Amino acid sequence: MLLHNKVVIVTGGSRGIGRAIAVACAREGADVALNYWGENDASYEKRSAVDEVLDEIKALGRRAIAVEGNVAEPATGPELVARTVEAFGRVDVLASNAGICPFHAFLDMPSAIFETTLAVNLGGAFYVTQAAANQMKQQGDGGAIVATSSISALVGGGMQTHYTPTKAGVHSLMQSCAIALGPYKIRCNSVMPGTIATDLNADDLSSAEKKAYFERRIPLGRLGRPDDVADVVVFLASDMARYVTGAALLVDGGLFVNLQ
Numbered sequence: 322m323l324l325h326n327k328v329v330i331v332t333g334g335s336r337g338i339g340r341a342i343a344v345a346c347a348r349e350g351a352d353v354a355l356n357y358w359g360e361n362d363a364s365y366e367k368r369s370a371v372d373e374v375l376d377e378i379k380a381l382g383r384r385a386i387a388v389e390g391n392v393a394e395p396a397t398g399p400e401l402v403a404r405t406v407e408a409f410g411r412v413d414v415l416a417s418n419a420g421i422c423p424f425h426a427f428l429d430m431p432s433a434i435f436e437t438t439l440a441v442n443l444g445g446a447f448y449v450t451q452a453a454a455n456q457m458k459q460q461g462d463g464g465a466i467v468a469t470s471s472i473s474a475l476v477g478g479g480m481q482t483h484y485t486p487t488k489a490g491v492h493s494l495m496q497s498c499a500i501a502l503g504p505y506k507i508r509c510n511s512v513m514p515g516t517i518a519t520d521l522n523a524d525d526l527s528s529a530e531k532k533a534y535f536e537r538r539i540p541l542g543r544l545g546r547p548d549d550v551a552d553v554v555v556f557l558a559s560d561m562a563r564y565v566t567g568a569a570l571l572v573d574g575g576l577f578v579n580l581q
């Protein structure tokens with residue numbers, strides 16, 4: 322098992338890529354603390370998605386807790402770490418994954434959408450990484466941080482002008498943290514998913530034409546699945562990647578390199 326008896330925190334762990342990361346880590350022997358936010362939307366049964374992940378992890382024989390909190394709030398990271406230590410005694414791995422992508426045109430972008438996207442995606446990654454790193458430093462035996470950046474750190478999107486800079490920022494954050502935290506044996510890397518079918522882009526991909534367009538552009542011929550990303554996160558979190566820090570790994574079926 323790649324993460325036997327490790328303690329993993331996953332932000333945005335209730336759905337999509339984060340949920341797959343949480344379950345994949347548990348399958349590899351980890352106990353998991355998952356963070357989530359905004360599941361009280363009218364279209365969701367409060368906590369039902371969260372309860373499902375907790376049950377799935379427990380069925381794998383591992384322990385799991387859920388901690389609600391908006392990662393954009395500076396206090397959420399420290400609270401999440403404190404609750405994890407209270408439950409499991411330590412933190413070995415952070416998967417900083419929570420993010421939003423409310424598609425919107427640039428010229429009339431409301432400042433609130435820009436500011437919220439920045440605060441959740443980049444601010445959230447910063448504060449939670451800082452809190453987890455302080456705990457790992459105190460433990461004294463290193464750790465691994467894997468952030469969910471995106472192919473969008475490298476290429477643009479006309480309806481994502483507020484989003485792509487946050488993903489470039491997350492990539493850059495991991496690079497700088499790799500330097501700042503290397504002396505404490507804390508490795509920092511990011512994954513760059515391509516187009517992964519989740520709630521985040523369900524509306525965008527609801528058009529059969531758009532979905533077919535992506536499938537044509539992706540050399541491996543299909544959209545990504547959350548577990549495609551989760552398995553790479555497990556690798557980067559594990560000792561298999563013991564000499565990997567400051568790296569970013571595209572998980573996109575070849576989409577990025579496909580010019581024509």
Ligand SMILES: NC(=O)C1=CN([C@@H]2O[C@H](COP(=O)(O)OP(=O)(O)OC[C@H]3O[C@@H](n4cnc5c(N)ncnc54)[C@H](O)[C@@H]3O)[C@@H](O)[C@H]2O)C=CC1
Nearest residue numbers: 333335336337338357358391392419420471514517519521
């Ligand atoms: N779906 C895709 O094609 C891609 C997604 N990504 C990134 O992957 C990450 C996860 O995305 P998906 O799984 O697709 O999204 P999703 O919408 O399926 O899940 C989002 C998760 O984040 C949580 N969340 C949302 N706002 C939060 C906040 N303020 N504080 C704490 N938790 C919050 C939700 O509770 C949920 O667990 C995001 O950072 C996204 O930018 C990157 C590249 C591609």
Ligand SMILES: C[C@H](O)[C@@H]1OC(=O)[C@H](O)[C@@H]1O
Nearest residue numbers: 422471473515516521522
């Ligand atoms: C939400 C998008 O469909 C998704 O998120 C990203 O980061 C990439 O831009 C993907 O296409």
